[in-house]
Amino acid sequence: MAGLRLDIVTAERAVYSEEVDMVIAPGVEGQLGILPHHVPLMTVLVAGELRIKKGGEEETLAISGGFLEVRPDRVVVLADAAERAEEIDVARAEEAKRRAQERLAAKYAPGVDVARAEAALRRALARLKVAEMARKRKR
Amino acid sequence: MANVRVIRRRIRGIQNIAKITKAMEMIATAKMRQARERALAGHPYAEKIQQVIADLAALPETGRPLHPLLQRRPVARIAVVHITPDRGLCGGLNINLNRLTADFILKQEVPVALINVGRKGLEFMRRYRRDIVAEFTHLGDRPSLLDTLPISRVVIDYYSQGYVDLVYLAYAQFVSTTVQRPVLRELLPVEPASIPTAQNVDYIYEPGPEQVLGALLPRFVEMEVYHAILESIASEQAARMVAMRNATDSANGLISDLTLLYYKARQEAITKEILDIAGGAEALA
Numbered sequence: 001m002a003g004l005r006l007d008i009v010t011a012e013r014a015v016y017s018e019e020v021d022m023v024i025a026p027g028v029e030g031q032l033g034i035l036p037h038h039v040p041l042m043t044v045l046v047a048g049e050l051r052i053k054k055g056g057e058e059e060t061l062a063i064s065g066g067f068l069e070v071r072p073d074r075v076v077v078l079a080d081a082a083e084r085a086e087e088i089d090v091a092r093a094e095e096a097k098r099r100a101q102e103r104l105a106a107k108y109a110p111g112v113d114v115a116r117a118e119a120a121l122r123r124a125l126a127r128l129k130v131a132e133m134a135r136k137r138k139r
Numbered sequence: 140m141a142n143v144r145v146i147r148r149r150i151r152g153i154q155n156i157a158k159i160t161k162a163m164e165m166i167a168t169a170k171m172r173q174a175r176e177r178a179l180a181g182h183p184y185a186e187k188i189q190q191v192i193a194d195l196a197a198l199p200e201t202g203r204p205l206h207p208l209l210q211r212r213p214v215a216r217i218a219v220v221h222i223t224p225d226r227g228l229c230g231g232l233n234i235n236l237n238r239l240t241a242d243f244i245l246k247q248e249v250p251v252a253l254i255n256v257g258r259k260g261l262e263f264m265r266r267y268r269r270d271i272v273a274e275f276t277h278l279g280d281r282p283s284l285l286d287t288l289p290i291s292r293v294v295i296d297y298y299s300q301g302y303v304d305l306v307y308l309a310y311a312q313f314v315s316t317t318v319q320r321p322v323l324r325e326l327l328p329v330e331p332a333s334i335p336t337a338q339n340v341d342y343i344y345e346p347g348p349e350q351v352l353g354a355l356l357p358r359f360v361e362m363e364v365y366h367a368i369l370e371s372i373a374s375e376q377a378a379r380m381v382a383m384r385n386a387t388d389s390a391n392g393l394i395s396d397l398t399l400l401y402y403k404a405r406q407e408a409i410t411k412e413i414l415d416i417a418g419g420a421e422a423l424a
Contacts, residue, residue: 009187011284011362013180029345042191043345044354067355069191069342078187080358 004036006052008061008077015082016061023075024051025068034070041070047122049130050077062088062130064123085134088127097124143408146401150394157390164383170280171376175313177281178369185366188359195352196331206349207299208356211328218252218303219243220294220326220364222310222371223260225276229378232311232319237263239321240309244269252303254293256368280372284365291361298327310367311374317381319374326363329356
């Protein structure tokens with residue numbers, strides 16, 4: 001089977017660059033599973049977990065929105081931010097989650113941007129979930 | 140003779156200055172390297188995003204209006220994002236940057252609004268009472284993308300609200316360690332034609348080409364601003380490195396001149412003393 005080259009880059013650094021078997025990404029229109037020989041695709045990503053399958057192993061990264069470009073032998077993720085499980089600052093994500101929830105609870109108060117609060121919540125949840133999954137896998 | 144002591148004190152003072160400038164040179168070298176590495180780390184992202192925008196712009200016309208950040212409008216007001224260092228002691232860098240932007244403003248027929256990044260440019264533009272609409276200082280030597288987002292936010296908002304119709308980016312381009320060129324180039328509207336088009340693959344766009352483009356363009360602007368800032372930091376540090384090396388060299392030159400002078404003065408004083416003693420002995424004899 002032909003491989004699939006996955007590159008995850010952000011404006012600050014290249015996060016990931018390896019041959020993988022399958023990528024599962026959080027697209028705006030739902031989860032996308034990508035195998036080699038996928039039809040060329042370009043899509044917007046939302047904050048969530050990006051799962052990578054490689055030789056029976058699975059790795060998960062938290063991404064905060066971005067873009068996904070798929071070509072038959074290549075996948076490029078242009079992420080706004082991307083972190084491997086071990087890079088996630090759990091305390092900070094917890095804090096962000098709490099703040100976003102507070103803002104959402106006061107939805108009708110003036111000065112609350114619901115869409116932004118929701119996006120922030122999604123980012124925090126994605127980070128927490130990825131960190132949690134990595135912890136479980138280690139045990 | 141007092142002269143000897145004065146010279147010795149000056150030599151010691153200059154030696155201390157040389158130590159400081161030497162240290163500053165080494166710090167600047169390290170910081171420059173770091174800023175350049177960070178700028179390079181973003182290249183893959185930059186290339187990809189430009190390619191995708193070019194691909195999208197090359198799509199057949201849909202008849203729908205262009206994305207606001209691509210629209211070219213009659214120009215009633217210009218904005219310049221003026222990026223300068225926060226600190227001095229970096230040769231002529233600040234002066235050249237300020238002069239470039241000031242000249243540009245004077246040449247325009249329409250009002251120019253300034254979005255100022257960095258203290259040196261801000262002080263200059265304030266003194267000349269330019270129209271400063273936003274200011275950002277103390278970004279530090281290693282700003283993250285997050286730190287620069289408020290700047291791009293202001294740029295995008297002003298442009299899409301129609302407050303300005305053309306946005307320029309002025310910063311110090313890093314050519315090499317010895318050459319930093321102040322440049323002023325267009326940031327908005329985004330000009331996809333200037334980006335080389337990649338191999339044309341027929342992509343499926345989800346949700347649709349316009350949405351993808353709409354989400355990409357602000358990222359592109361954010362990245363351009365972030366990069367200009369990183370490059371300007373690399374330039375600042377390179378300029379400081381060279382300035383400090385020159386300062387160290389001239390301090391060392393001064394030290395060797397003064398040392399020579401010191402020996403001469405000392406020799407003179409000793410000769411005089413001996414003459415005095417000899418004269419005294421002769422008078423006694």
